[in-house]
Amino acid sequence: MFNFIPVNTETLKQVNIFSALGEHELDLLNDITRVKSFNKGDIIFFDTEPYQGFYIVIKGLVKIYKISKDGREHILHLINPLNTFAEVPLFENFEKISEATAGDMFRYPANAMALEDGTETALVPAGKFKGLLESNSSISMKMLSGFSKRLRHLNRHIEELTLMDVTKRAANFIYTEFINKPKAKTEKKYTEPYITLNISKNDLASYLGTIIETLSRTFKKLQDEGIIEVDGKKIIIKDIDKLKKITS
Amino acid sequence: MFNFIPVNTETLKQVNIFSALGEHELDLLNDITRVKSFNKGDIIFFDTEPYQGFYIVIKGLVKIYKISKDGREHILHLINPLNTFAEVPLFENFEKISEATAGDMFRYPANAMALEDGTETALVPAGKFKGLLESNSSISMKMLSGFSKRLRHLNRHIEELTLMDVTKRAANFIYTEFINKPKAKTEKKYTEPYITLNISKNDLASYLGTIIETLSRTFKKLQDEGIIEVDGKKIIIKDIDKLKKITS
DNA sequence: CGTAACCTTGATTAAGATCAATTCTCGTGG
DNA sequence: CCACGAGAATTGATCTTAATCAAGGTTACG
Numbered sequence: 001m002f003n004f005i006p007v008n009t010e011t012l013k014q015v016n017i018f019s020a021l022g023e024h025e026l027d028l029l030n031d032i033t034r035v036k037s038f039n040k041g042d043i044i045f046f047d048t049e050p051y052q053g054f055y056i057v058i059k060g061l062v063k064i065y066k067i068s069k070d071g072r073e074h075i076l077h078l079i080n081p082l083n084t085f086a087e088v089p090l091f092e093n094f095e096k097i098s099e100a101t102a103g104d105m106f107r108y109p110a111n112a113m114a115l116e117d118g119t120e121t122a123l124v125p126a127g128k129f130k131g132l133l134e135s136n137s138s139i140s141m142k143m144l145s146g147f148s149k150r151l152r153h154l155n156r157h158i159e160e161l162t163l164m165d166v167t168k169r170a171a172n173f174i175y176t177e178f179i180n181k182p183k184a185k186t187e188k189k190y191t192e193p194y195i196t197l198n199i200s201k202n203d204l205a206s207y208l209g210t211i212i213e214t215l216s217r218t219f220k221k222l223q224d225e226g227i228i229e230v231d232g233k234k235i236i237i238k239d240i241d242k243l244k245k246i247t248s
Numbered sequence: 249m250f251n252f253i254p255v256n257t258e259t260l261k262q263v264n265i266f267s268a269l270g271e272h273e274l275d276l277l278n279d280i281t282r283v284k285s286f287n288k289g290d291i292i293f294f295d296t297e298p299y300q301g302f303y304i305v306i307k308g309l310v311k312i313y314k315i316s317k318d319g320r321e322h323i324l325h326l327i328n329p330l331n332t333f334a335e336v337p338l339f340e341n342f343e344k345i346s347e348a349t350a351g352d353m354f355r356y357p358a359n360a361m362a363l364e365d366g367t368e369t370a371l372v373p374a375g376k377f378k379g380l381l382e383s384n385s386s387i388s389m390k391m392l393s394g395f396s397k398r399l400r401h402l403n404r405h406i407e408e409l410t411l412m413d414v415t416k417r418a419a420n421f422i423y424t425e426f427i428n429k430p431k432a433k434t435e436k437k438y439t440e441p442y443i444t445l446n447i448s449k450n451d452l453a454s455y456l457g458t459i460i461e462t463l464s465r466t467f468k469k470l471q472d473e474g475i476i477e478v479d480g481k482k483i484i485i486k487d488i489d490k491l492k493k494i495t496s
Numbered sequence: 497c498g499t500a501a502c503c504t505t506g507a508t509t510a511a512g513a514t515c516a517a518t519t520c521t522c523g524t525g526g
Numbered sequence: 527c528c529a530c531g532a533g534a535a536t537t538g539a540t541c542t543t544a545a546t547c548a549a550g551g552t553t554a555c556g
Contacts, residue, residue: 066403068411069496076403091396094389109403137385140392141342147395148339154402155314155324155357161409162457163316165511201535209410214512216536232521248317414544449503462544464504480553 007033007058007122015056015082017146020138032128036121038114044121045086045108053126054087055112060119061198064110065206075207076110077153078199085112087143090126099127115199161209169208170218171246174228174235194236255281255306255370263304263330265394268386280376284369286362292369293334293356301374302335303360308367309446312358313454323455324358325401326447333360335391338374347375363447409457417456418466419494422476422483442484 009026012018018029035058038044044055044062055062057079064077064085079085086108090097093106114121133139160169177195197204205215219235222228227243229236237243257274260266266277283306286292292303292310303310305327312325312333327333334356338345341354362369381387408417425443445452453463467483470476475491477484485491 066407072411074410076406088396088399091392140388143392144339144388148336151336158324158406159314162322163320
């Protein structure tokens with residue numbers, strides 16, 4: 001499950017927060033990162049584990065989630081390739097971090113699980129990265145920008161959870177997925193607009209702050225109203241105006 | 249309502265993100281910030297307004313909140329003195345910002361309202377601050393740390409909203425307020441531990457993701473169980489062990 | 497002492513969670 | 527190619543929590 005090989009500078013350069021680095025820094029970074037591979041369902045870390053450093057998703061899909069005491073789960077983020085996760089503890093405890101003692105006294109803020117077979121992540125050790133950051137102030141600006149996007153995302157998430165019902169949240173998910181979807185690769189089988197879920201309905205429900213039964217009923221309702229059509233992992237949008245109107 | 253006077257460097261130095269600045273930078277900062285005073289209920293900005301820059305709370309209390317289409321409100325943050333708010337758009341649009349065009353094309357992410365008479369804020373204009381930031385990389389580290397805390401807070405908030413019921417959220421609020429409370433100034437009138445609400449019950453309900461009627465019933469239930477006692481703005485903790493156990 | 501803002505309480509309703517039983521889907525081995 | 531079984535998804539019946547609607551009570555303050 002673990003193969004202790006470095007990533008490669010070409011990949012690292014495409015990671016947003018590292019785009020400002022020169023060849024030399026990329027080499028340094030490449031030296032300290034280590035790739036790990038995971039299968040679907042494998043745990044990357046638990047929220048009880050001591051903090052080692054943050055991760056980059058190279059390939060696959062990762063979910064960041066919390067579990068309540070009675071076992072219910074809620075997904076906070078879904079992390080796609082070339083994005084990072086678990087950087088927050090690094091800056092919350094920046095002074096305390098040194099290369100020797102990575103983070104024995106603080107923990108990961110949530111759980112992380114791979115959602116696809118062959119998911120690959122790169123661990124960036126906290127202590128070593130701290131050194132790199134101190135000699136490259138341009139990274140911190142990129143990270144501020146990344147944190148801003150995440151703050152915006154969480155604000156939006158809270159807004160949805162508190163001010164929208166499940167139907168609105170589901171409609172909103174479908175609509176924004178469609179809007180953000182790369183336009184090129186649409187299968188000709190479908191003449192109408194559609195999205196493809198890359199997660200299970202169970203995970204989607206958890207991400208939307210509900211449970212799978214309710215999500216199933218919600219989809220059925222939207223289908224009965226002629227707004228969407230659910231075909232396995234594909235959701236075909238039959239009436240985008242109505243869909244948009246629901247989210248309004 | 250507006251008095252265009254600067255703050256003072258002594259106050260600015262106490263703001264966390266500026267603690268690393270020297271006298272010279274503090275003077276520069278002082279020159280570009282302008283104090284505004286507000287009464288209870290005054291709007292500081294709406295989420296429809298063009299972005300000017302971020303704010304520091306000098307005195308009083310500010311709520312950051314969203315409103316749904318049908319008028320329901322949810323409070324995302326309560327900002328205390330010496331803390332900043334609305335920095336996110338600055339970094340989301342960093343490249344686009346210049347001193348001339350502050351932010352004509354982007355908006356504040358939420359609404360902000362003063363919750364106390366005599367609330368004072370200082371506006372830090374986006375364009376001018378950008379210049380300061382580029383010549384002082386240590387500020388960006390402080391801001392990363394501030395953003396990390398806010399990300400942690402929002403994660404926690406989502407966790408509460410999705411995985412805890414109203415009773416748990418209320419108990420958790422009381423407990424953490426008590427834990428974070430400055431120990432010194434407890435009135436001798438109360439021999440038992442207590443907290444003092446600095447917001448209305450309506451605002452507290454909105455912050456906890458519920459409505460005032462439900463909050464009232466929840467407090468009554470906790471009171472009937474001998475866990476707390478509500479006396480206007482004071483909530484006396486009668487059984488801290490039980491309270492802690494509820495939050496668990 | 498009158499009025500407005502704030503808060504409490506009760507009755508009812510609605511959204512969504514839970515529990516339980518099938519059904520569907522898809523990969524694997526015969 | 528089919529049968530089997532496991533995991534994923536659907537559907538139905540019921541229950542629970544909290545929102546809504548409505549009325550009355552408290553408090554603060556001019």
